[in-house]
Amino acid sequence: MTRAARDYDDIPGTYVFDGEHSRRGYALNMFCMSLNDEANRAAFAADPEAYLDRYALTPDQREAVLTRDWLGMLQLGGNIYYTFKLAIFDGLTMQDVGGAMSGMTRDQFTEMMVAGGRPPDGNRYRREWRSDTGDDRDEGNDRGDEEDEHGGGDRG
Secondary structure, eight states, X not given: OOOOOOGGGGSTTOOOOOHHHHHHTHHHHHHHHHTTSHHHHXXXXXXXXXXXXXXXXXXXXXXXXXXXXXXXXXXXTOOHHHHHHHHHHTTOOHHHHHHHHHTSOHHHHHHHHHTTSSOSTTTSOGGGGGSTTOOOOOOSOOSSOSSOOOOOSOOO
């Protein structure tokens, strides 16, 4: 079953944590929340594969965790507040993760944010990509799954 389109589906790079997203990412988010417990952090550090077996992750979610595909985790139902617990486990900052999701170094990402952030032109709505520029960027599924044709952003 395909869900009805939402107004926010047209915003590139935006993964609104709505009911569908929450259901899709439940196991992933519960894994991330488990890292609040010191014993769980130790078990995950000792054997990540075995620890992940405790959770009903999809193969794509499991791969995203193991490869630390931060953007992929969000696209697959992760909530930034939960997935950031994994980043903290790895000793990363929000700037590290933001840079990784943006294809930048931490310093480049920090510089961009201090300078006012990403420019809005071309980043507000996907329909801007189809205007007079002839830009034919992918307008559909970018979340790495077949059931949602209303993705956003760039899986990288």
